[in-house]
Structure formats: C-alpha cells, structure tokens
Amino acid sequence: MGHLPGTQVAIPSDRRARRRQETIEEILDIAESVMTEAGVTGLSLSEVARRLGVQPPSIYKYFDSLMAVYDALFRRGQAAHLKVLAAAMEEQGPGLDALLAGVEASGQWCIAHAPLAQLLFWRPVPTFEPSAESMTPSAEMVHLQRRALADAVAAGQLGPGADSDEALYLVSIIVSGVIGQALANEPHLGWGEGRFTPLLPKLLDVLVALYPPRPATAGRR
Amino acid sequence: MGHLPGTQVAIPSDRRARRRQETIEEILDIAESVMTEAGVTGLSLSEVARRLGVQPPSIYKYFDSLMAVYDALFRRGQAAHLKVLAAAMEEQGPGLDALLAGVEASGQWCIAHAPLAQLLFWRPVPTFEPSAESMTPSAEMVHLQRRALADAVAAGQLGPGADSDEALYLVSIIVSGVIGQALANEPHLGWGEGRFTPLLPKLLDVLVALYPPRPATAGRR
DNA sequence: GTCTATAGCCTGATAGAC
DNA sequence: GTCTATCAGGCTATAGAC
Numbered sequence: 001m002g003h004l005p006g007t008q009v010a011i012p013s014d015r016r017a018r019r020r021q022e023t024i025e026e027i028l029d030i031a032e033s034v035m036t037e038a039g040v041t042g043l044s045l046s047e048v049a050r051r052l053g054v055q056p057p058s059i060y061k062y063f064d065s066l067m068a069v070y071d072a073l074f075r076r077g078q079a080a081h082l083k084v085l086a087a088a089m090e091e092q093g094p095g096l097d098a099l100l101a102g103v104e105a106s107g108q109w110c111i112a113h114a115p116l117a118q119l120l121f122w123r124p125v126p127t128f129e130p131s132a133e134s135m136t137p138s139a140e141m142v143h144l145q146r147r148a149l150a151d152a153v154a155a156g157q158l159g160p161g162a163d164s165d166e167a168l169y170l171v172s173i174i175v176s177g178v179i180g181q182a183l184a185n186e187p188h189l190g191w192g193e194g195r196f197t198p199l200l201p202k203l204l205d206v207l208v209a210l211y212p213p214r215p216a217t218a219g220r221r
Numbered sequence: 222m223g224h225l226p227g228t229q230v231a232i233p234s235d236r237r238a239r240r241r242q243e244t245i246e247e248i249l250d251i252a253e254s255v256m257t258e259a260g261v262t263g264l265s266l267s268e269v270a271r272r273l274g275v276q277p278p279s280i281y282k283y284f285d286s287l288m289a290v291y292d293a294l295f296r297r298g299q300a301a302h303l304k305v306l307a308a309a310m311e312e313q314g315p316g317l318d319a320l321l322a323g324v325e326a327s328g329q330w331c332i333a334h335a336p337l338a339q340l341l342f343w344r345p346v347p348t349f350e351p352s353a354e355s356m357t358p359s360a361e362m363v364h365l366q367r368r369a370l371a372d373a374v375a376a377g378q379l380g381p382g383a384d385s386d387e388a389l390y391l392v393s394i395i396v397s398g399v400i401g402q403a404l405a406n407e408p409h410l411g412w413g414e415g416r417f418t419p420l421l422p423k424l425l426d427v428l429v430a431l432y433p434p435r436p437a438t439a440g441r442r
Numbered sequence: 443g444t445c446t447a448t449a450g451c452c453t454g455a456t457a458g459a460c
Numbered sequence: 461g462t463c464t465a466t467c468a469g470g471c472t473a474t475a476g477a478c
Contacts, residue, residue: 020461039347041262046453054462057456061461066454123405124345126260169402169416173424177398181390184343195390202431203391209430210423241443267471275444278473282443287472 024062027052028076031069035115040124045069070119070128077116078137084109089144096157099148100204103175107200108191110179118183121176145171153211162211170210174203245283248273249297252290256336261345266290291340291349298337299358305330310365317378320369321425324396328421329412331400339404342397366392374432383432391431395424 030051035043045066049056063069088105089098110117118124149167152158161167178200186194251272256264266287270277284290309326310319331338339345370388373379382388399421407415 037347039262039345041260041345042347044453045455055464056454057464058462060455121405122343122401124260124262126258126263165416166420169420170424173398173402173417173420174394175398176401177394177396180343180397180401181394195386196394199387199390199394203394203427206424206427206430209427265471266473276446277471278446278475279444281473 020062024072027059027062027069028073031073032113032116035073035119040115040118043069067128070125071131071134073116074119074128074130075134077113077120078134080113081106081109081117081120082137082141085141086144089148095148095152095155096207099145099152099171100201102145102148103171103200103204106175107179107197111182111189111191111197114183114187117179122180142168156213158207159211159213162207167207167211170207171204174206175200178203241283245293248280248283248290249294252294253334253337256294256340261336261339264290288349291346292352292355294337295340295349295351296355298334298341299355301334302327302330302338302341303358303362306362307365310369316369316373316376317428320366320373320392321422323366323369324392324421324425327396328400328418332403332410332412332418335404335408338400343401363389377434379428380432380434383428388428388432391428392425395427396421399424 027048030048031043034047034051038044038047043066045059045063046056048069049059052059063072084105085102089102092098092101110121146168149158149171150163153160153163158167178196182189182194182196186196189197191197248269251269252264255268255272259265259268264287266280266284267277269290270280273280284293305326306323310323313319313322331342367384367389370379370392371384374381374384379388399417403410403415403417407417410418412418
C-alpha cells in the first residue's frame with residue numbers, strides 16, 4: 001500500500017490535522033488568558049488574533065464564531081475539571097473521603113482557572129448557551145458525587161437521607177459558595193489562602209450534622 | 222410669585238433640582254432593566270439613551286462616564302439591599318431569629334434584583350472598582366450580622382465561637398452559595414422556588430451544629 | 443439641557459487575492 | 461491558510477449650535 005495515492009496523502013494530512021489541532025489549542029489557551037485579564041465577557045477574537053500574531057479573519061478558519069470559541073472553552077474546561085475531580089476521588093477511596101477529596105480538587109482547579117470556572121458555573125455571558133453535548137461531563141460529575149454520597153451512606157458515614165438530590169444540592173451550594181466568595185473578594189489569592197477556601201472542610205462537616213449516621217457501635221441514646 | 226430676585230430664582234431651581242434627580246433615578250432604572258436583558262457587562266449608555274428617548278450625549282449631562290453609572294447603581298443597590306436587610310432583622314427581634322430573617326430578606330432581594338446583586342457581590346466588571354464611599358453600607362451590613370451573632374451567643378442560642386469573623390464568613394458563604402446557584406441555574410424562578418433557595422434555612426441550621434450552645438450553664442429560655 | 447455631528451475607537455464577520 | 465480590504469455596526473465621549 002506504500003505507493004497508493006491514498007496513503008501518500010494520508011500521512012501529511014495527519015500532520016496537517018495535528019498541526020491544526022495544536023493551533024486550535026493555542027487559540028483556546030490565548031482566549032483563556034485574555035479572559036483572565038479582561039473578564040469572561042471581555043474576550044475578543046481580535047485580541048486573540050493579535051496575541052497569536054495573525055490577522056483576525058484567520059481565526060475564522062478554526063472557529064465559526066465567537067460563540068463557537070466560548071463553546072470550545074466550555075467543553076475543554078468541563079472535561080479538564082471532571083478529570084481532576086475524578087482523579088482525586090478515585091485516589092482517595094470511596095465514600096465521604098472521596099467526596100471531600102473531590103470537592104477540594106474541584107476548588108483548587110476553579111481557583112487556578114478562575115475565568116473558566118466562571119464560564120462553567122456562573123454563566124456570565126447571557127447570549128451564550130452551552131450545547132447539549134458540552135453538558136455531558138457535568139452529568140458525569142453529578143453521577144460521581146451522587147455515588148460517593150451513596151457509598152458514604154452504605155458505609156455508615158452518613159445517614160440514609162444523604163443519598164438524595166437534596167444532599168447533592170447542599171454540596172454544590174457549599175462548594176460554589178466558597179469558590180464564589182474567594183473569586184469575588186480575593187481573586188489574587190491561591191487555594192488555602194484567605195478567609196474562605198480554608199473553611200471548606202468545616203462546611204462539609206455539616207453533612208454529618210445534617211445527616212447523622214446511625215451509631216454503629218455503642219454511643220449515645 | 223414674589224418679586225424678590227432671590228425667591229424668583231430659588232423656587233424654580235428647587236424644581237429643577239428635583240426634576241434632575243428624577244431623571245437620574247430614571248436613568249438608573251433603565252440601566253437596571255438593560256442589565257437584566259443584556260447582562261451586567263452588557264450595559265450601554267447608548268441603549269439607555271434610546272429607551273429614555275434622548276440622544277446618547279444627553280446622558281453625559283447626568284453622569285460623567287459609564288463607570289459613574291455603574292458606581293451609582295452600586296451605591297443605590299447597596300443602600301436598597303441594606304434597607305431591606307436591616308428592616309427584616311429589626312422586625313424579627315435579636316439574635317438568631319434576626320440573622321435568619323435578615324439573610325432570608327437578603328436572598329429575596331438578590332433574586333428580585335439579580336443583575337444588581339451580581340454587580341454588588343460578584344464583581345463581574347473587571348474595570349469597575351466601587352468607590353470607597355460606596356462601600357460603607359457593606360460595612361454596616363457586616364456590623365448588623367456580627368451583632369446578631371453576638372446576641373445569639375449572649376442568648377445561649379449559639380456557642381461562644383459563633384461571635385467571630387469565621388462565623389460571619391460561613392454565613393456569607395452559605396447565603397452567596399444559595400443565591401449564586403439559583404441565579405446561575407434557575408434565573409427565571411423566584412424566591413422559595415426551585416432546588417436551591419428552599420435549602421437556605423436548613424443550611425443556616427448548621428450554625429447551631431458548628432457552634433453548639435453550652436448545655437445548662439447559661440442561656441435560659 | 444437638548445440637539446446634531448463627529449471623532450476615534452472597538453468589534454464580529456465576509457469576500458477574494460495569493 | 462494566510463493575507464488585505466472592507467462591510468456594517470457598535471460603543472464612549474466631546475464640540476458646539478440652539
């Protein structure tokens with residue numbers, strides 16, 4: 001097959017595709033740094049082109065529109081966030097420990113990728129609606145947390161009420177509350193610094209208070 | 222009308238001042254509704270002028286710049302929010318009840334004035350820094366909540382650790398978490414509807430779990 | 443205080459040569 | 461895929477007539 005025209009074309013076309021993918025990633029990297037300086041809504045394709053060293057129309061060879069760039073940022077961000085969340089949960093083992101490790105990793109990622117986190121979880125661009133496909137990692141995240149809650153109940157770390165949507169919403173409120181306050185009031189500080197992010201473990205302890213496990217060994221009552 | 226020159230000028234100048242103030246308030250009302258439709262960063266003085274029925278340059282007779290409009294919105298919003306918060310707390314009586322009534326009223330106001338709340342508490346406009354004077358109602362809000370916590374401790378509703386900055390931060394994390402999730406995920410729902418805002422009382426109950434009151438020594442009911 | 447006119451900037455997006 | 465050129469429009473803000 002070596003001298004068939006098809007293969008002769010195939011190899012350089014692979015290279016071209018790879019190079020193209022690299023350019024796409026570079027555009028998204030630059031877009032992220034523009035958002036860091038100008039805010040999520042301050043993203044402009046002209047500015048991206050300027051920093052990439054090309055003319056603005058060239059961007060349109062890679063993305064159909066500004067909203068397409070937002071959608072790619074959303075998709076890439078969602079996937080990256082899910083990856084660190086899942087890795088932290090898996091490393092830590094099941095149940096409550098996995099939940100704690102997951103939200104801690106999630107918080108760290110959000111602080112380190114502030115504008116992306118805002119795009120994902122606060123929706124500051126009114127004209128941007130993420131595509132349905134972009135939302136599948138979000139469903140996966142919910143699934144992981146839901147399973148961790150169920151495991152915690154099964155292991156007797158939490159009461160049966162914790163295996164519920166309500167508990168899931170409580171977790172999301174607590175995590176987004178901590179991160180939101182940190183991003184709004186201490187945007188220059190890292191994870192673990194400042195007045196808010198160190199409070200996350202304490203706040204998650206309240207899950208135990210809200211859904212007290214039945215005493216396995218001799219205890220009160 | 223009197224024929225003294227002073228009075229002849231004074232009365233119409235009062236009217237003029239009042240009319241001017243009305244126009245300023247109208248501009249801010251319109252600016253708020255523009256933000257409701259276009260997002261906080263979507264505010265444009267041209268659009269405000271269009272809806273007011275004047276040409277864009279006329280706005281500059283009332284505000285020096287776009288940022289001056291943001292600052293006025295911030296100041297007016299801060300004052301309005303403080304007013305409903307303080308009224309709810311005072312009506313309810315001291316201690317934990319005042320705190321609960323206050324955050325409930327605060328949440329209601331934020332949902333009803335979503336873009337203003339975002340401007341006040343999430344800072345989505347990177348180039349806008351509120352003036353120092355605009356921040357004084359915020360300090361007053363902190364003072365009210367801090368006093369409610371102290372009263373709750375004195376009344377034996379909470380343990381002594383609740384009279385602290387930490388407890389204050391926990392309250393702000395919880396409240397902003399509930400409101401932030403509601404605004405991002407259920408922007409069309411009112412207070413008490415949806416998956417998040419009904420959870421606020423339950424989340425504030427955790428203050429009692431985190432700072433348990435001393436059993437018998439103090440705090441008679 | 444209102445207007446017209448306009449400066450001077452930015453943007454997203456398209457057409458077409460190379 | 462890159463470029464030039466351009467469209468079509470937005471914006472903030474100023475100058476000056478009335």
